[in-house]
Amino acid sequence: MRYSLYPGCTLKTKAKVFEETALEAAEALGLEMVELEEWQCCGAVYPLAKDEYFPLLSPVRSLAAAGERGEKLVTLCAACHHVFKRANHAIKGDREAREKVTGYLEVDYAGDVEVVHYLEVLKNEVGFDRIREKVKSPLEGKKLAAYYGCLLLRPEKEMHFDDPENPTILEDFIRSLGAEAVQYPYRTDCCGAYLSITEEGLARDTVGKILKSAQRNGVEGLVVACPLCHYNLAKYQESLTDTRGGEGIPVHYFTELLAQALAEGPAEEERT
Amino acid sequence: MKRVGVFVCWCGSNIAATVDIERVIAAARKMPNVVYASDNKYMCSELGQASIRESIEKENITRVVIASCSPRMHENTFRKTVAAAGLNPFYLEIANIREHCSWVHKEGEVGTVKAISLVRTAVAKAARNEPLTPSSLQITKRALVIGAGIAGIQAALDIADSGYQVDLVEKEPSIGGRMAQLDKTFPTLDCSACILTPKMVDVAQHDNITLHTYSVVEKVDGYVGNFTATIRKKSRGIDMEKCTGCGICYEKCPVKVDSEFEAGMAKRRAIYVPFPQAVPNKPVIDRENCRYFTQGKCKVCQKLCPAGAVDYELEDEVLTVEYGAIVVATGFDILDLQAYGEYGYGKHPDVLTSLEFERLVNASGPTGGKILRPSDGKPPRTVAFIQCVGSRDQAKGKAYCSKVCCMYTAKHAILLREKVPGAKPIVFYIDVRTPGKDYEEFYNRATDEYGATYIRGQVGKVYPEGDRLIIRGVDSLSARPVELEVDMVVLAVAVTARADAAGVGRMLGITTNAHQFFNEAHPKLRPVETHSAGIYLAGMCQGPKDIPEAVAQASAAAVKVVGLLNKDSLVGNPTVANVDESMCSGCLECTQVCPYDAIKEKSITERRGRETLTRTVAEVNEGLCQGCGACSVACRPGANNLKGFTNEQILAEVDAVCL
Amino acid sequence: MKVTTDTICSDLLKEVEEYSGEKVASCIQCGKCSGGCPMLEAMDLLPHQVMRLAQLGLKEDIMKSKTLWVCASCFTCAARCQRDLDLSKVMEGFRVIQLRQKGGNTMHPRQLTPEQLKDAPQQAIISGFRKYSK
Amino acid sequence: MNLTEKMRQEAAQILESKEADLVIGWGGGEYYWQSPPLFLEDAAGAAELAFSPFIVNNLAKYLLEELESHEKAALFVKGCDTRGINRLLQDHRIQREAVLLIGVPCAGLADREKLKAAGYDAGLLQVERQGDSFILTLEGEEGAREVPAGEFLLDKCLECRYPNPLVYDRLLGEEVQKPRERDPMARVREVQKKPVDEKYAYWQEKLSRCIRCYACRNVCPACNCRECIFDQNAPRWVGKANQLSEKQNYNIIRSFHIAGRCIDCGECQRACPMDIPLMEINRKIIQDLTELYGEYEAGIDPTDVPPLGTYRAEDPAGFSER
Structure with a gap:
């Protein structure tokens, strides 16, 4: 099946490896993913105030373009995924939003482009069992832990991604690569998101809690699907120094591990 | 020419403050067929009724319209008034100018115009009212009670003590219900079994009670006074006559499965007695798990039984019995906690439901009454009780208050402290609700004498850290974050209606509310009756309630049953459907839409010229018909007509409103 | 209050x-x-x-x-x-x-540190402005 | 042997053997496009039966009256006619044992209007089906002419899903294969797209033409009541005044009475002398019922339960806010 791929701003700049490895893995799995030519910014955050329709223009423009291609739209960045899912929900369920936005953009869009996260493609369309079969360099012996963050899971009524309190998709993914999936309590807690720009101290504390809890549970690597989570979790590793000198917990995009496990030969050095 | 009299009621200021009575009367006088119109401050009063009677006689009135409150209030009163004046009581028509009018309109002009319109409508219908005569129905002097928890037991005993035969049907192998699973009962802390088991024994020994355990009611037909129920007595695989209840059979059974009675906290065998005080105290074979039934061999129990009572070939028995009245006491379930991942139930063994904790405290329970952590068998030092898990939750659970949790949580706190000296109960609550005799005092004892700390705030998350559980929450009163390390968490889970309640409701022809609890006929004035005459409610199946309330309701239901069975005959409802056979095409669509199964096909023979033709028509059973009118709506040629609400009458009303 | x-x-x-x-x-x-x-x-x-x-x-x-x-x-x-x-x-x-x-904005471009400009993902910066300024 | 001969032979044999005491079929008319119903009690009359591309009349409804004076009636039925038979069976208006059904597979009937529009009507003597063509026999020198049948079929035949009888005792000729060539709901969707005001004006115009001749009712197999409410005086459901509201009232009530029961035969629209597109109403209702209660086709199986004649717990309740 052919998919339209939506990369988003960060994957073209600070998180190139996220997109590169996603494409590598897709090729190895025989998934045809073609970048949506007309893509533009998703808007970064979903507008929460009821009268704000303007921030919906940008995501709807990309969605409408994808609609013309007639393919599922695959996302990687959790934030983009969140915005698209909710923009679709608004266009579908809120008549005023739909009329205003599609009227302004002069497009005919009814909110029905199917937006799927790359992980959902792996789970529902490839299947973790098949991934397990395709893995050539299993990550055996590695104790990895999922870090879900917020945007993929909540609000469940609009995201329909996984159980918001007890998600399993990333753990199933980790196990399919041959690694051990370690549980720890903070995997669905917020990392502080963009507060790391305005409230650094707070973001540091929040990340500190997550990292320490992961460390207590023997986690050797965190697996994420969001460039902002990646940034925050990687940036505040110093929180660990007071308990364990210097050494931090590496943070991986799930696609990095996937590409690595699907590749031939001895496991490569970890990418940075 | 019909002579219609119109009587407009003020209802004090209820109607008169909004509706201009003078104008209504003036308008009424000009309506077709109206020969008289007057008003009264309280038409339902003795004086008001007398004025109606006098006017009927003096003005030679033949049809009566009373503009007043809803017919649900005083239709019967006024029918008697009209009858006392020598008219057929069904010559009366009520225009509801209170609930439908003065109570919903603030502005006098709108209210007055609408009142006039409603009166005109009623006048148009009344002029077409025909005399109706109720039929007389016989009553079968036997009652059926469905469900043998405390409510069903109480209802059965009360009916039986009044001298009527009762069949008590219970789907589980033993009677006793949920109450049998409980340890102590609030607010007196007497042991649940100690007060329940004597009643269970009474039931078993009562001459007027026939007990059908491990049985289900599969079908109910008929109507008040004349129900016919089909009861399936599932095969226990045990000859109840031969079995002595010695218990050897289940000691050697090789299969172990989770015990339902112990809420999964202990195992039982495939042949088992659910609990030591079970009634009847004879085993049952669980065919889904029995090795003989699943794999075709074993038969250990049969070999060991000294009485030769084990008989795998025994089949279900199906009874068809007639009843005059039915009490529904089917009880409740507890909420599935799937949607509450934040509390960690099912992921951590030391997070328990309140029912599981109940078994943990009970002397006959899995730990012999010692409160021990399922994870490591150690007594907990600190236990957090979280209330409103699924209750008062419009998003993921049930919007209603489960009513019993505040009290049993206080009880749990007390029992914890009694069983594990020095242990600390901590209760998370939203509001503590203790309306009931001695209830607030009981809650006070938990805090004052038993050291329970109450924290007002719902818990955000429960997760394990080492061998303990961390609780993150907030004390909303002090606005301080709360982080506790505890040994055990007990969730006060919402009570819910039985999963099959809607289906049972359909079988019985009674309705359920949005949460599948059975609807009473009136929330205040008819709390144990249903909208189906002769069917009554008792216990949790009608809504959350505690033991005293369930027992009180059961006794009330029993009184209703006895009151009904005491009558020689019943007066039928004359507003029933009627088929004009000459018009009926026999399509039988009405038989499909009738919710009461009151219409059947019938063959008639008629002469057409020289030919004799046989054809199919529909026929209404007036005993079953509830007068809902669905058949009249479905009948295309209008052959099926509801007496008292005929097509002609309804069209006259519509014309009166529209033209 | x-x-x-x-x-x-x-x-x-x-x-x-x-x-x-x-x-x-x-x-x-x-x-x-x-x-x-x-x-x-x-x-x-x-x-x-x-x-x-x-x-x-x-x-x-x-x-x-x-x-x-x-x-x-x-x-x-x-x-x-x-x-x-x-x-x-x-x-x-x-x-x-x-x-x-008027003057309700709580995030200003000049507030960003050079380090943030270099390392922080665009997503964070755009989100911040979307949430905290008009 | 062609179908006409087969029909004649069959009818004669039925009457001679007293298998039935009445045969209802189609006769030939004065003009090429006529095929009036024929009622035979005597084998001798069988020679009048004729199969032509114009045998559009659904004869099922005649059974209601004829069975009052006959023991058993034999009836020629096309695919669409059998849905009418099922309708009558389901409504308990006829007994299956009292009818002998002679199935006639039908590859589609000719539309005189289309022939007219193509300039063939004047001087046309006869139309015969031959494979995928119609053979037109013309007056005068030209003699015969072959035209593609598809271009001259009735619209309803282009939309037909059941060219072969669904219920019959005997079948004349071979079953035909005929894929549905047009979506019957296309027109419904088109009308539905109009803005509310326009839609209202559209129906106002259409229904204002109604002269209440009751032809639609009289021809409809679903309209089989012993006494139609429109013929009743007390109560009087529809006024007699010649005004739009009464015309609307009549048409709305009739469409509701056949809601979930309409067998989609299109006879009402054909019979309407005022060209009211009645099937657009009936099909809109079929579409709505499908949306609300799932796919249901009336007149396919006389033992099924129609959606409006039954209650299921999962039925949508009340009015949606759409």
Whole structure:
């Protein structure tokens, strides 16, 4: 099946490896993913105030373009995924939003482009069992832990991604690569998101809690699907120094591990 | 020419403050067929009724319209008034100018115009009212009670003590219900079994009670006074006559499965007695798990039984019995906690439901009454009780208050402290609700004498850290974050209606509310009756309630049953459907839409010229018909007509409103 | 601020309900939002207190609260609220009320450190501006 | 042997053997496009039966009257006619044992209007089906002419899903394969797209033409009541005044009475002398019922339960806010 791929701003700049490895893995799995030519910014955050329709223009423009291609739209960045899912929900369920936005953009869009996260493609369309079969360099012996963050899971009524309190998709993914999936309590807690720009101290504390809890549970690597989570979790590793000198917990995009496990030969050095 | 009299009621200021009575009367006088119109401050009063009677006689009135409150209030009163004046009581028509009018309109002009319109409508219908005569129905002097928890037991005993035969049907192998699973009962802390088991024994020994355990009611037909129920007595695989209840059979059974009675906290065998005080105290074979039934061999129990009572070939028995009245006491379930991942139930063994904790405290329970952590068998030092898990939750659970949790949580706190000296109960609550005799005092004892700390705030998350559980929450009163390390968490889970309640409701022809609890006929004035005459409610199946309330309701239901069975005959409802056979095409669509199964096909023979033709028509059973009118709506040629609400009458009303 | 007839009868509740689309009046103060909030320790008002103050019409207390700007819109509260309320929308409602006033912006480009400009993902910077300035 | 001969032979044999005491079929008319119903009690009359591309009349409804004076009636039925038979069976208006059904597979009937429009009507003597063509026999020198049948079929035949009888005792000729060539709901969707005001004006115009001749009712197999409410005086459901509201009232009530029961045969629209597109109403209702209660086709199986004649717990309740 052919998919339209939506990369988003960060994957073209600070998180190139996220997109590169996603494409590598897709090729190895025989998934045809073609970048949506007309893509533009998703808007970064979903507008929460009821009268704000303007921030919906940008995501709807990309969605409408994808609609013309007639393919599922695959996302990687959790934030983009969140915005698209909710923009679709608004266009579908809120008549005023739909009329205003599609009227302004002069497009005919009814909110029905199917937006799927790359992980959902792996789970529902490839299947973790098949991934397990395709893995050539299993990550055996590695104790990895999922870090879900917020945007993929909540609000469940609009995201329909996984159980918001007890998600399993990333753990199933980790196990399919041959690694051990370690549980720890903070995997669905917020990392502080963009507060790391305005409230650094707070973001540091929040990340500190997550990292320490992961460390207590023997986690050797965190697996994420969001460039902002990646940034925050990687940036505040110093929180660990007071308990364990210097050494931090590496943070991986799930696609990095996937590409690595699907590749031939001895496991490569970890990418940075 | 019909002579219609119109009587407009003020209802004090209820109607008169909004509706201009003078104008209504003036308008009424000009309506077709109206020969008289007057008003009264309280038409339902003795004086008001007398004025109606006098006017009927003096003005030679033949049809009566009373503009007043809803017919649900005083239709019967006024029918008697009209009858006392020598008219057929069904010559009366009520225009509801209170609930439908003065109570919903603030502005006098709108209210007055609408009142006039409603009166005109009623006048148009009344002029077409025909005399109706109720039929007389016989009553079968036997009652059926469905469900043998405390409510069903109480209802059965009360009916039986009044001298009527009762069949008590219970789907589980033993009677006793949920109450049998409980340890102590609030607010007196007497042991649940100690007060329940004597009643269970009474039931078993009562001459007027026939007990059908491990049985289900599969079908109910008929109507008040004349129900016919089909009861399936599932095969226990045990000859109840031969079995002595010695218990050897289940000691050697090789299969172990989770015990339902112990809420999964202990195992039982495939042949088992659910609990030591079970009634009847004879085993049952669980065919889904029995090795003989699943794999075709074993038969250990049969070999060991000294009485030769084990008989795998025994089949279900199906009874068809007639009843005059039915009490529904089917009880409740507890909420599935799937949607509450934040509390960690099912992921951590030391997070328990309140029912599981109940078994943990009970002397006959899995730990012999010692409160021990399922994870490591150690007594907990600190236990957090979280209330409103699924209750008062419009998003993921049930919007209603489960009513019993505040009290049993206080009880749990007390029992914890009694069983594990020095242990600390901590209760998370939203509001503590203790309306009931001695209830607030009981809650006070938990805090004052038993050291329970109450924290007002719902818990955000429960997760394990080492061998303990961390609780993150907030004390909303002090606005301080709360982080506790505890040994055990007990969730006060919402009570819910039985999963099959809607289906049972359909079988019985009674309705359920949005949460599948059975609807009473009136929330205040008819709390144990249903909208189906002769069917009554008792216990949790009608809504959350505690033991005293369930027992009180059961006794009330029993009184209703006895009151009904005491009558020689019943007066039928004359507003029933009627088929004009000459018009009926026999399509039988009405038989499909009738919710009461009151219409059947019938063959008639008629002469057409020289030919004799046989054809199919529909026929209404007036005993079953509830007068809902669905058949009249479905009948295309209008052959099926509801007496008292005929097509002609309804069209006259519509014309009166529209033209 | 003191609760008076004026605060209780003020339009604050209506205003925030309009902006947020959430029925703030139906909050029963169970505290589950605060109980699970990851930013709790940096807040001067807890989420359930913001809801309560809104019900009572105490606008000034809410408007000067740091809580509005500490909320990260992580939707944990929304996922658990027993009254099906989305507090992140309520917080946004109050933020919008403030941002739409003159000088209401709380994030300025000059505030970004060179290090942030170099390392922080675009996503974070754009989100920040979207949330905290007009 | 062609179908006409087969029909004649069959009818004669039925009457001679007293298998039935009445045969109802189609006769030939004065003009090429006529095929009036024929009622035979005597084998001698069988020679009048004729199969032509114009045997559009659904004869099922005649059974209602004829069975009152006959023991058993034999009836020629096309695919669409059998849905009418099922309708009558389901409504308990006829007994299956009292009818002998002779199935006639039908590859589609000719539309005189289309022939007219193509300039063939004047001087046309006869139309015969031959494979995928119609053979037109013309007056005068030209003699015969072959035209593609598809271009001259009735619209309803283009939309037909059941070219072969669904219920019969005997079948004349071979079953035909005929894929549905047009979506019957296309027109419904087109009308539905109009803005509300336009839609209202559209129906106002259409229904204002109604002269209440009751032809639609009289021809409809679903309209089989012993006494139609429109013929009743007390109560009087529809006024007699010649005004739009009464015309609307009549048409709306009739469409509701056949809601979930309409067998989609199109006879009402054909019979309407005022060209009211009645099937657009009936099909809109079929579409709505499908949306609300799932796919249901009336007249396919006489033992099924129609959607409006039954209650299921999962039925949508009340009015939606759409």
